Amino acid sequence: MQLIDQYGWLIPLFPCLSALILGIGLLSFRRSTRSLRWASAAISIAFLGFSMMLSFGLFWDQILNNSAHIYIWSWITTDALSLQIGYVIDPLSSIMLVLVTTVGIGVMIYTDGYMSHDQGYVRFFLYLSLFTASMLGLVLSSNLIQIYAFWELVGMCSYLLIGFWFSRPSAAAACQKAFVTNRVGDFGLLLGILGFYWITGSFDFETITNRFGELLNNNNVNVSFAIVCSILLFLGPVAKSAQFPLHVWLPDAMEGPTPISALIHAATMVAAGIFLVARLLPLFQNLPIVMDIIAITGVSTALLGATLALAQRDLKRGLAYSTMSQLGYMMLALGLGCYKVGLFHLITHAYSKALLFLGSGSVIHGMEPTVGYNPNKSQDMGYMGGIRKYMPVTGITFLIGTLSLCGIPPFACFWSKDEILANAWVKMPILGWIAWFTAGLTAFYMFRIYFLTFEGDFRGYDEGLKRGPSGYKKNTSKSGPHESSVNMVAPLVALSVPTIFIGFLGAPLVLGSESSLLFSKWLHVTDLHIQESELNWTEFALESLPSVGIAITGACIAWIIYGPHASRNRNLVEFLDPVKEGFLGIILNNIYNWSLRRGYIDDLYNKTFISGTRNLATLFFVFDQWVIDGVVNNFGLLSLFGGESTRYGEVGRTTAYLFVLVITTFSLFVLFFILN
Numbered sequence: 001m002q003l004i005d006q007y008g009w010l011i012p013l014f015p016c017l018s019a020l021i022l023g024i025g026l027l028s029f030r031r032s033t034r035s036l037r038w039a040s041a042a043i044s045i046a047f048l049g050f051s052m053m054l055s056f057g058l059f060w061d062q063i064l065n066n067s068a069h070i071y072i073w074s075w076i077t078t079d080a081l082s083l084q085i086g087y088v089i090d091p092l093s094s095i096m097l098v099l100v101t102t103v104g105i106g107v108m109i110y111t112d113g114y115m116s117h118d119q120g121y122v123r124f125f126l127y128l129s130l131f132t133a134s135m136l137g138l139v140l141s142s143n144l145i146q147i148y149a150f151w152e153l154v155g156m157c158s159y160l161l162i163g164f165w166f167s168r169p170s171a172a173a174a175c176q177k178a179f180v181t182n183r184v185g186d187f188g189l190l191l192g193i194l195g196f197y198w199i200t201g202s203f204d205f206e207t208i209t210n211r212f213g214e215l216l217n218n219n220n221v222n223v224s225f226a227i228v229c230s231i232l233l234f235l236g237p238v239a240k241s242a243q244f245p246l247h248v249w250l251p252d253a254m255e256g257p258t259p260i261s262a263l264i265h266a267a268t269m270v271a272a273g274i275f276l277v278a279r280l281l282p283l284f285q286n287l288p289i290v291m292d293i294i295a296i297t298g299v300s301t302a303l304l305g306a307t308l309a310l311a312q313r314d315l316k317r318g319l320a321y322s323t324m325s326q327l328g329y330m331m332l333a334l335g336l337g338c339y340k341v342g343l344f345h346l347i348t349h350a351y352s353k354a355l356l357f358l359g360s361g362s363v364i365h366g367m368e369p370t371v372g373y374n375p376n377k378s379q380d381m382g383y384m385g386g387i388r389k390y391m392p393v394t395g396i397t398f399l400i401g402t403l404s405l406c407g408i409p410p411f412a413c414f415w416s417k418d419e420i421l422a423n424a425w426v427k428m429p430i431l432g433w434i435a436w437f438t439a440g441l442t443a444f445y446m447f448r449i450y451f452l453t454f455e456g457d458f459r460g461y462d463e464g465l466k467r468g469p470s471g472y473k474k475n476t477s478k479s480g481p482h483e484s485s486v487n488m489v490a491p492l493v494a495l496s497v498p499t500i501f502i503g504f505l506g507a508p509l510v511l512g513s514e515s516s517l518l519f520s521k522w523l524h525v526t527d528l529h530i531q532e533s534e535l536n537w538t539e540f541a542l543e544s545l546p547s548v549g550i551a552i553t554g555a556c557i558a559w560i561i562y563g564p565h566a567s568r569n570r571n572l573v574e575f576l577d578p579v580k581e582g583f584l585g586i587i588l589n590n591i592y593n594w595s596l597r598r599g600y601i602d603d604l605y606n607k608t609f610i611s612g613t614r615n616l617a618t619l620f621f622v623f624d625q626w627v628i629d630g631v632v633n634n635f636g637l638l639s640l641f642g643g644e645s646t647r648y649g650e651v652g653r654t655t656a657y658l659f660v661l662v663i664t665t666f667s668l669f670v671l672f673f674i675l676n
Helices: 010-028 030-035 037-065 091-114 121-140 144-162 169-200 205-217 223-240 249-255 258-266 269-279 288-308 315-335 339-371 392-405 412-427 429-454 461-466 486-506 537-562 578-596 598-649 654-675
Strands: 069-077 082-089 508-511 514-517
Touching (some): 010 030, 010 037, 010 091, 010 121, 030 037, 030 121, 037 082, 037 091, 082 091, 082 121, 082 144, 091 258, 091 269, 091 339, 091 486, 121 144, 121 269, 144 169, 144 223, 144 249, 144 269, 169 223, 169 249, 205 223, 223 288, 249 258, 249 315, 258 315, 258 339, 269 315, 288 578, 288 598, 315 339, 315 429, 339 392, 339 412, 339 486, 392 429, 392 486, 412 486, 412 537, 429 537, 578 598
Antiparallel strands (some): 069 082, 508 514
């Protein structure tokens, strides 16, 4: 099977070729290409399908041989610098290849139905192909320079896709916000890369790790400088994976079409940060303080994301904060040194979150004919309710994703999240308790989303009757939402399978007298030296009771408040009234406002960074206009007045010159006489 490794470079090339074909078509034969919708989708899906088959081949080879293969070619070679390009096939990259291609295929098939009436159908598939190719290239990269190049391509594609509907002011602002926020992290990443090149003289992952370890053991490196460089490296994943405090772009990224929301949140952009931290984990483990920073950042993000998701009315935005919280869990696991557990949760969460986002898109697609093609209404859970009766497949698959994300056994995320909690309690108990409490919040807000959307009575009829001023016909039939087309429902059913079963790869299986985890049997091929406990079924069941208990508790509270019977609390206005409800109402009202106002973090950033930057720009503008330009303009005015005054004296007549000479001579004579 070594032969297949030699063709690993074709995996990112195939989707890149499909993007190139569509791009040339749009530039050269715009009208004809835009009319070939089915052909454009077929090309994109087929080329990514080739990449997926190659990825599965590499993945199977890794399972059988459990070895890494590195292919490197010289790129730039001088006396002072040597840059190389290549690709790495190891368990980490093979897992990510399968993850990106499988989720990408599902999203592309779903896109054919979701974007069928959009004028930018072909352009969207072009962006999707380029986005997928960029992520696949990042996963295969063999050094930091190559990583950084694909890192920026991923950021560029996310900018194009988030702002796909750029005619909407909110979408244009969202893509700019994502771009600027990620530039902060990318600048830190670049500085960290250059810093470690200055320390080790290499951009290669393994070389950097080995040389830095030797320098550290021999006390030949400035530890403070190395810590700063490590934190700068970590700043890139903080922005890309929406970790606090650079998380503010992620909820606004929901302005893009729902398929790209699923791809960003499941397998591409936000996963890139987790992947890079996992790839650099052997380097970070040499500096315990950096590992602590990673763990604290992760648990802070998990808790913050969960609290911000508690009262969101927008369906996609609630799922976005859920992604932020789950990414925090992954970062916590990596910060604790639990390499396998962090990657395991990345995989289980990817399929679960892709299922949830595509399910939300199906709901929105079904709501639009009833409440109008306005995202403020079609995505607002206040207009939903009882949708499971109209969209049974979407409702069941969304419930499967909800159960998984909440950590309910035997669904996928239960196995990975439970391991994170167990390791956190052992290694840093305070972080373990925070993560445990966050698991309860996760169950609460996810079942809140499910109950408000799929259970109870449908609340969109009144809004359907009100339409008309917007240019749509009034809906008087009360027909309600409708189930989506087959090409949208099929990916939901397909993603339900890994959402249910893929977690068993990490379940404790009793083989003979030893406990074994299938997922970890072949994963540790790099020199991570990570000690992770393996449990048998009995120990695992006992240790999972707290996490399952808190999840069930959160789900029950959500059912009490938002269940089908609880119509009183649908709007929360009366329930949160501090006058009627007293002290409890005051507390709940503050929590509600905290969540709805995004923890006031966006307001803080607007007042400090945005308003501060604008005020500083205004000050510079005034200084430039009245000081710098003022000096130049005043010299110009003096020259003008001087020239004008001289022009009137230079008339060209001898009599006038004689008159001036006589007057001047006489004046000097009088002045001399007076002075003497």
